[in-house]
Amino acid sequence: MEHIDFSLVDWSRAQFALTAIYHWLFVPLTLGLSFIVAFMETIYVRTGNPEWKRITKFWMTLFGINFAIGVATGIILEFEFGTNWSNYSWFVGDIFGAPLAIEGILAFFLESTFIAVMFFGWNKVSKKFHLLSTWLVAFGSNLSALWILVANSWMQYPAGMKFNLDTARNEMVNFWEVLFSPVAINKFLHTISSGYVLASIFVMGVSAWFLLKNREHLFAKRSMIVASVFGLVATAFIILTGDGSARVVAKYQPMKFAAMENLFTGQQNAPLAVIGLLQTNKSEPGPNKQDFKIKIEIPNMLSYMAFLDPNAYVPGIQDLVNGNSEHNLPSYQERSQKGKLAITALAEYRIAKNAGNDSLANASLTTFQENYAHFGYGYYANRDVNELIPNVKATFYSFRIMVFLGLHFLALFIVVLILTLKNTIDKKKVILYTALWSIPLAYIASELGWVLAELGRQPWVIQDILPTIAAVSQVSASSVQVTFVLFAVIFTALLIAEIKIMTTQIKKGPGGHE
Amino acid sequence: MFETFSYIALQQYWWMIVSLLGAILVFLMFVQGGQTLIYTLGKTEDERSLLVNLLGRKWEFTFTTLVTFGGAFFASFPLFYSTSFGGAYWVWMLILIAFVVQAVSYEYRRKPNNFLGQRTYEVLLFINGLLGTVLIGTAVATFFTGSGFSVDKMNITKLTGDKMPIISEWTGPAHGLEAALNLQNLALGLTVFFLSRVLALLYFMNRLNHAVMMERIKKQLLYNAIPFVVFFLTFAIWLILSSGFAVNPDTKEVFMEPYKYLHNLLAMPVVAILFLLGVVFVLLGIIRPLTCFEKCSTKGIWITGLGTILTVFSLFLIAGFNNTAYYPSITHLQSSLTIENSSSSKYTLVAMSYVSLFVPFVLAYIWYAWRSIDNRKIDIEEVNSESHSY
Numbered sequence: 051m052e053h054i055d056f057s058l059v060d061w062s063r064a065q066f067a068l069t070a071i072y073h074w075l076f077v078p079l080t081l082g083l084s085f086i087v088a089f090m091e092t093i094y095v096r097t098g099n100p101e102w103k104r105i106t107k108f109w110m111t112l113f114g115i116n117f118a119i120g121v122a123t124g125i126i127l128e129f130e131f132g133t134n135w136s137n138y139s140w141f142v143g144d145i146f147g148a149p150l151a152i153e154g155i156l157a158f159f160l161e162s163t164f165i166a167v168m169f170f171g172w173n174k175v176s177k178k179f180h181l182l183s184t185w186l187v188a189f190g191s192n193l194s195a196l197w198i199l200v201a202n203s204w205m206q207y208p209a210g211m212k213f214n215l216d217t218a219r220n221e222m223v224n225f226w227e228v229l230f231s232p233v234a235i236n237k238f239l240h241t242i243s244s245g246y247v248l249a250s251i252f253v254m255g256v257s258a259w260f261l262l263k264n265r266e267h268l269f270a271k272r273s274m275i276v277a278s279v280f281g282l283v284a285t286a287f288i289i290l291t292g293d294g295s296a297r298v299v300a301k302y303q304p305m306k307f308a309a310m311e312n313l314f315t316g317q318q319n320a321p322l323a324v325i326g327l328l329q330t331n332k333s334e335p336g337p338n339k340q341d342f343k344i345k346i347e348i349p350n351m352l353s354y355m356a357f358l359d360p361n362a363y364v365p366g367i368q369d370l371v372n373g374n375s376e377h378n379l380p381s382y383q384e385r386s387q388k389g390k391l392a393i394t395a396l397a398e399y400r401i402a403k404n405a406g407n408d409s410l411a412n413a414s415l416t417t418f419q420e421n422y423a424h425f426g427y428g429y430y431a432n433r434d435v436n437e438l439i440p441n442v443k444a445t446f447y448s449f450r451i452m453v454f455l456g457l458h459f460l461a462l463f464i465v466v467l468i469l470t471l472k473n474t475i476d477k478k479k480v481i482l483y484t485a486l487w488s489i490p491l492a493y494i495a496s497e498l499g500w501v502l503a504e505l506g507r508q509p510w511v512i513q514d515i516l517p518t519i520a521a522v523s524q525v526s527a528s529s530v531q532v533t534f535v536l537f538a539v540i541f542t543a544l545l546i547a548e549i550k551i552m553t554t555q556i557k558k559g560p561g562g563h564e
Numbered sequence: 565m566f567e568t569f570s571y572i573a574l575q576q577y578w579w580m581i582v583s584l585l586g587a588i589l590v591f592l593m594f595v596q597g598g599q600t601l602i603y604t605l606g607k608t609e610d611e612r613s614l615l616v617n618l619l620g621r622k623w624e625f626t627f628t629t630l631v632t633f634g635g636a637f638f639a640s641f642p643l644f645y646s647t648s649f650g651g652a653y654w655v656w657m658l659i660l661i662a663f664v665v666q667a668v669s670y671e672y673r674r675k676p677n678n679f680l681g682q683r684t685y686e687v688l689l690f691i692n693g694l695l696g697t698v699l700i701g702t703a704v705a706t707f708f709t710g711s712g713f714s715v716d717k718m719n720i721t722k723l724t725g726d727k728m729p730i731i732s733e734w735t736g737p738a739h740g741l742e743a744a745l746n747l748q749n750l751a752l753g754l755t756v757f758f759l760s761r762v763l764a765l766l767y768f769m770n771r772l773n774h775a776v777m778m779e780r781i782k783k784q785l786l787y788n789a790i791p792f793v794v795f796f797l798t799f800a801i802w803l804i805l806s807s808g809f810a811v812n813p814d815t816k817e818v819f820m821e822p823y824k825y826l827h828n829l830l831a832m833p834v835v836a837i838l839f840l841l842g843v844v845f846v847l848l849g850i851i852r853p854l855t856c857f858e859k860c861s862t863k864g865i866w867i868t869g870l871g872t873i874l875t876v877f878s879l880f881l882i883a884g885f886n887n888t889a890y891y892p893s894i895t896h897l898q899s900s901l902t903i904e905n906s907s908s909s910k911y912t913l914v915a916m917s918y919v920s921l922f923v924p925f926v927l928a929y930i931w932y933a934w935r936s937i938d939n940r941k942i943d944i945e946e947v948n949s950e951s952h953s954y
Contacts, residue, residue: 053722053723053724053725053726053727053728054728055728058728107951110952111952114671114952115671115672115675117671118667118668118670118671118672119667119668121624121627121667122663122664122665122666122667122668123664124631125627125630125631125660125663125664125667126660126664128631128634128635129634129649129656129660131638131645131649132634132638132645132646132648132649132650132656133649133650133653133656133657133660134650135650136645136646136647136649136650136651136730136731136732137646137650137720137729137730137731137732138646139638139642139645139646139649139650140642140643140646140717140731140732141720143638143639143642143643143645143646143908144642144908144909144912145912146638147635147638147639147640147642147645147908147912148639148908148912148915148916148919150634150635150638150639151632151635151636151638151639151640151916151919152635152639152916152919153635154628154631154632154633154634154635154636155632155635155636155919155920155922155923155926156919156922156926158628158631158632159628159632159926159930160926160929161628162624162625162627162628163625163929163930163933163934164933165624166621166624166933166934166937167933167936167937169952170621170937170950170952171936171937172950172951173949173950174936174937174939175936175937179936183933214909217717217909218717218718218720218731219642219717221908221909221911221912222909222911222912222915223911225911225915390723393720393721393723394721396718396720396721397718397721400718428723429723429729431723432723432724519728519729520720520728520729520730522728522730523649523650523651523653523730524650524651524728524730524732524733524734525650525653525734525739526737529653529654529739533657536657536661537661540661540664540665543679543680544664544668546679547668547672547678547679547680548668548672550677550678550679551672551675551676551677551678551679553677554675554676554677555675558676
C-alpha cells in the first residue's frame with residue numbers, strides 16, 4: 051500500500067473547499083448588509099421618517115434570508131476540522147481551538163440574541179433599544195469574522211507558539227502574537243471590507259433593478275446613496291489592506307507570492323505583470339517555466355509591492371525550489387532533509403525519554419529545535435518536492451480578476467454616487483444595468499480572493515509545518531466522497547431555495563413593509 | 565488570577581465549563597423536541613404555524629450553544645475533538661447534516677417560492693428533532709460505554725510504511741454508527757429524545773395562549789413522560805451497576821473498575837446531591853401540571869429545565885472527575901482520554917479562562933433580551949401581526 055492515501059487527502063480537501071465556498075457565498079453579504087441596515091435604521095430613528103423604516107425593513111428581510119443559510123453552512127466548517135482534519139486538530143488544536151471558542155462565546159451569542167430583538171422587537175421594545183440591537187447584530191457578525199480570520203491567518207503565518215515534544219503538538223506561548231500578527235490584522239480588515247463592498251454592490255444592484263422597472267424611485271435612490279457611500283469608503287480600505295496583504299504574503303509565504311505572479315526566476319527590480327495571459331499548452335508539473343503569451347508590465351512594481359523598494363529582490367519559484375545561495379535561500383531538497391531530521395529527532399527523543407536516556411533525549415531535542423522550521427518539508431523527503439508548488443495558473447488569474455473587479459467596483463461607486471446626487475441616475479440605463487450585473491461579479495471577486503489565499507498556500511495546512519498529507523483523519527476516501535456528495539446536494543438545494551426566495555422578496559418590493 | 569491555578573485545577577475548571585455547556589445544550593434541545601410535535605399538536609395550519617413560531621424564536625440559542633460547546637471542547641480538550649470527530653465520523657456527520665437542514669427551515673418554511681415546499685421544511689425540522697436528539701444522546705453515552713480506537717502520537721513521525729502519519733485510528737469500519745447499535749447508548753439517546761419532547765411540551769404550556777392545544781399538550785406530556793422515565797431509569801440503573809474506566813492516579817494507567825460510576829457518586833457527594841436534585845426537579849416539573857385540575861402552573865419548563873441542567877452537568881462530572889477516563893477506548897484501554905491527557909496546555913487554559921469571565925455577562929444580556937420580547941403569551945394573532953414570522 052502507498053504510504054499516503056491521496057484519494058483521501060484530495061476528497062478531504064474537496065469537501066472543505068466545497069463547504070468554504072458555499073459558506074462564503076453568504077457571509078460577506080451578512081457582514082456588510084448588517085451595517086447597511088444599521089445605517090438605515092439610524093437615519094430612521096434620527097429623522098423619524100417612516101420611509102426610512104420601510105427601507106430598513108426591506109433590506110432586513112433579505113438579511114434574514116441570507117443569514118440563515120450562512121449559519122447552516124458555518125457549523126459544518128467548524129466541525130470539519132475535527133471530522134476530516136483530526137491530525138491537525140491535535141497538532142495545533144492548542145492554538146487553533148481558542149479563537150473558535152472565543153468566537154462562540156463573544157460573537158455568536160451576541161448575534162443570535164439580538165437578531166431575535168431585531169426581527170421580533172419592532173413593537174415590543176423602544177426605538178433606541180431596537181436600533182442598539184441592530185448595531186449589535188452588525189458588531190457581533192463582524193466580531194465573529196475577526197476570530198475565524200485570526201485562526202485562518204495563524205495557519206498562514208504560525209506565530210506565538212512552540213512545539214512541545216512531550217505532547218507532540220504545538221502549544222500557544224503568546225496569545226497576543228496570535229491575535230495581533232500582521233497577517234491576522236491585514237486579513238481581517240481586507241476580508242471584512244470585501245464583505246462591505248459586496249453588500250454595497252448588492253444593495254446598489256437591487257436598487258438599480260427597481261429603477262429599471264420604474265418602481266420605488268425614492269426607496270431605490272436612498273438605498274443607492276447609502277450603498278455607494280459605504281462601498282466607496284470600503285473600497286478605499288480594501289485597496290489599502292490589499293496592499294498590506296501582498297507585502298505580508300511576500301514576506302511570509304514567498305512561494306504563494308511567486309506563484310500568484312508567475313515569477314519563475316527571481317530578480318531585483320521585478321516588474322509587475324498587470325495584464326498577462328499564460329501559455330495554455332504547458333501542463334507538466336514542476337518548476338518549469340510557465341511562459342506568458344501576452345503581458346503588460348510596470349517596471350519595478352513587483353519589487354515595490356512586495357518590499358516597498360523598487361530595487362528589492364523577489365525570489366521566483368525556481369529559486370525557492372532549487373535554492374539560491376546568493377540570496378541565502380535553501381532548496382526544498384535541503385529543507386525536506388532537515389524536516390526529516392526534525393521528525394526523526396522527535397521519534398528518537400520519545401524513545402530516549404521512555405528509556406530514561408536523558409543525554410540522548412537532550413541531543414535529539416537540540417537536533418529537533420535546529421530543524422523544526424522545516425518540519426513539514428520532512429514529509430516530502432521521499433517524495434517529489436515539486437508537489438510543494440501551488441497551482442500557478444489558478445492563483446495568477448484569481449489575483450488579477452479580483453483586482454480588476456475591485457477597480458471596476460470603485461469606478462461604479464463613484465459614478466453612481468455622483469449621478470444619484472445629481473438625481474439623474476434613473477435615466478442612465480447603461481449604468482443601471484452595469485450595477486445590476488455587478489452583483490454576480492462581486493461574488494466572483496470575493497470567492498477568488500479565497501481561491502488565491504487557499505490554493506496559493508498549498509500544500510500547507512500550517513505554513514512550512516504541516517502539509518495536508520499529514521493533517522487528515524483516518525477515514526476511508528469513499529466515506530468522504532459520500533459526505534461530499536451529500537453536502538453538495540444539500541447546499542445546492544438550499545442555495546436554489548435561497549435565490550428563489552430572495553428574488554421573490556425583491557420583486558415584492560418594500561411596499562409591504564410599514 | 566488564573567495563572568496561580570494548578571494545571572489540574574484548570575483542567576477541572578474547563579471540564580466543568582464544557583459540562584455546563586453540554587447541560588444547557590440538552591435543556592435547549594426542547595426546540596428539537598418541539599419540532600417532532602408540530603403535527604401531533606397542531607391540527608390546523610394556524611396551530612402549526614403558532615408552534616413553529618414559538619420554537620423559531622429560540623432555535624438559534626440551541627444552535628449557538630451547540631457551536632460554542634464544540635468550540636469550547638476543541639479549545640480545552642483538543643485530543644477529544646481529534647479522536648472522536650475524526651473517528652466516529654458518521655455519527656457526527658449525521659448530527660451536522662441534521663443541524664444544517666434545521667437552520668434554514670424556519671426562515672424558508674412559509675416564504676413564497678421556496679423551492680422545496682412548506683411540507684419539506686417541516687419534515688426537515690422533524691428529522692433534525694429526531695436525529696439531533698437521539699444521536700447526541702447516543703454519542704454522549706459512549707463517554708460511559710466506550711468506543712473502539714487507538715491513539716499513538718508518535719504516528720506523526722511515520723514517513724514510510726503502510727500507515728499514514730495519523731495519530732488516532734478508529735477500529736470499526738462503521739466509524740461511529742456502531743454506537744447506535746449498543747442498547748445502553750440507545751437508551752440514553754431515547755432518553756434525550758423523550759426528554760426534549762417533554763421540555764418542549766412544558767415550554768408550549770408556558771408560552772401558549774390556546775385552550776384547545778393546551779389539552780393536547782397535557783395528554784402528550786403524559787405519553788412522553790412515561791417512556792422518558794423508563795429509558796432514563798434503564799440508563800441510570802445500568803450506569804450505577806456497571807464497571808467503569810478508572811485511572812490509576814499515580815501511574816495514569818487505565819483499568820476497569822466494578823461499580824466505578826457508583827463509586828464516583830459516593831466519592832463526590834456534591835455531585836451526588838446535584839444529580840439527585842436534578843432528577844427530582846425534572847420529575848417535579850412534569851408531575852405538577854399532570855396532577856393539577858383547574859389553574860395549573862405553567863412554570864414546569866423552568867423546574868424541569870433546571871433539573872435537566874443539573875442532571876446532565878453531574879453526569880458529565882461523573883464521566884470525567886475522580887480519576888475516570890471520560891472518553892474510553894474499549895479496544896485499546898490505554899488510549900482512553902482523560903481530562904489530563906487530552907487537554908490544552910496550561911497557557912491556553914489560562915487564556916481561555918479569562919474569556920470565560922464573559923459568560924455571566926453573556927447570560928445577563930440573553931436574559932434581558934428574552935424578557936424584552938417574551939413578556940406575554942403568544943397567540944396566532946400576534947404571530948400574524950409581526951412583520952417577521954416563520
